[in-house]
Amino acid sequence: MTTVHVSFDNKTYDVKINSQLHHRIGKEIADVWSPRKVALITDSHVGPLYLIDTQKQLEQAGFDVLPLQVPAGETSKSLVVAGELISQMAEAGFTRGDGLIALGGGVIGDLGGVVASLYMRGIAFIQIATSLTAQVDSSVGGKTAVNLGQTKNIAGTFYQPDLVLVDSSYLDTLTDRDLVEGYGEVVKTSALDSSDFFEFTGKIQSILDIRVNAQELSKRAIAYKAKIVMADEKEAGQRQYLNFGHTIGHAIELIARGELRHGEAVAIGMVAMTSRMARDGISKNELTVALKQRLEVVGLPTDSQLIGTPDFFERLINDKKNHGGVLNLVALESIGKPTLILKKVSDMPEFIG
Template identity: 55%
Template structure:
């Protein structure tokens, strides 16, 4: 079993990675928590696959399990769904000594994580991500949030889990598109890290190769993110590097209205941003092509007609990372050498060549 430890000033927890861990979830949780009520939260795609198995394991370990299911999709990352879940927990008399387990992909992790962060001002949380995107990115680092209309993750909290359990076997039930989506975040992280990690993804040229290397891809991605988060938990400095591709990517994702997955939008955002910085002479020649090659090798999109929309600029300007009239844009001087460029919001249209 591979273990990545996240050691923060106010919190220390492990990320466990091994095939077959889901079958042992009850014992793993019992090593962290005393017997208590557990809200087991999943969407209606994941629940039929794993909720019963996880419930049985938890019950055998002495936990009182309440299963909660919400409709799959980004639209469920909302205050209304959050309220529904909180009402159900209140009706079941959950208190501060109880806990939430997020079993599912990124939407589940964000929603159930924010539920744990806010219910009675915070109860215990464990993340059990079942998608590649969640396993390599969103389940680690404590970011929890819901959307407001089309503004992603605008209402949220930093709330670290007590444990993250990653079983790569859950990837076998993903549709190819959903598997590949998560690889967009892996390319992002490998481009930031460079070195051996970048060399590893240079050898990956198909969804099948992603599956073969998924434990190592998860471990390397999580270790990089853990190192960054331990240096900057609340995104005041170095953690902003993890936003590479996200400013434009989030804008395109919002305009796509569900037609693009998150990882697909981030892939488009990375390429679009890299093109701008390379054209400006701030990135070395060939960076954009190197990233494009790794994305197209597994079938991820690298451009979109939505980039030509008049609404992209408005979305970019409204990005939650807009601070004091400036946007901090993450780019690569070279693979493995990230940097941050602060651009006044008033100049962002010219800088990014947006309408």
């Protein structure tokens, strides 16, 4: 068992990483929570695979479980769906002393976190991350959000869980595409972190390599993210580095209307940003090449015709990182050395080229 401790001024929790945690869910959660009502939220992809067994383990550990399933996909990350879940919990008599468990990937983690933070102004929250994206990135750090209209993650909260369980065996039921999109976030983190981690991702040469090394990839990515969020919980400073590739990525992800997964859009965003920063003398050309190699070798896209379209620039205007007409763009001076570049939204057409 690998345990990463995440600690803030008024909150401490563990991220536990082990390939056998799916057999120990009841015990692990009973070690953190006393018996109570639990809303177990999942989606239509994960639910048929893991909901019954997870519910059984929780009930055997003394919890009163309300299973709640939503349709899989980004459309469930909405205020409407959050409101429906809150209504169902209220009808079931949930109180401030009860809890919510998110069983799923990034969408369910985000949605569950929003619901937990809003229900009676906040109830206890735990994440069981079943996708690589959730395991290496979104389950750690307490950022929760839902989409509104054509704007991604515009309504959300900072709300830390009481526990995060990361079990690589859940990845066995992911399609290759669902697995690989999460690897885009791993490459991002390795480039932000260190030469050692970046060299490790350079050894990943196939989708099978991702599966074989999933636990180690999660451990390294989580350790880096935990370090960053503990230093900057509310994204006032260095936590913004984690947005590397996301400004461009979020814009094209929305325009693609489901044709691009989040990690695929981030992969494109990283390469697009780095190539333009290299052109302007901030990054190095060989960094763009290295990023492309790591992403393309496992089938991730690194370019899109959506970049530079009128819709693309419209999404940048509505990006939540737009502060009074100025975007904080994340660039890499070198591996392990990210920096923030301030760019006016009005200057982005020239920057994108």
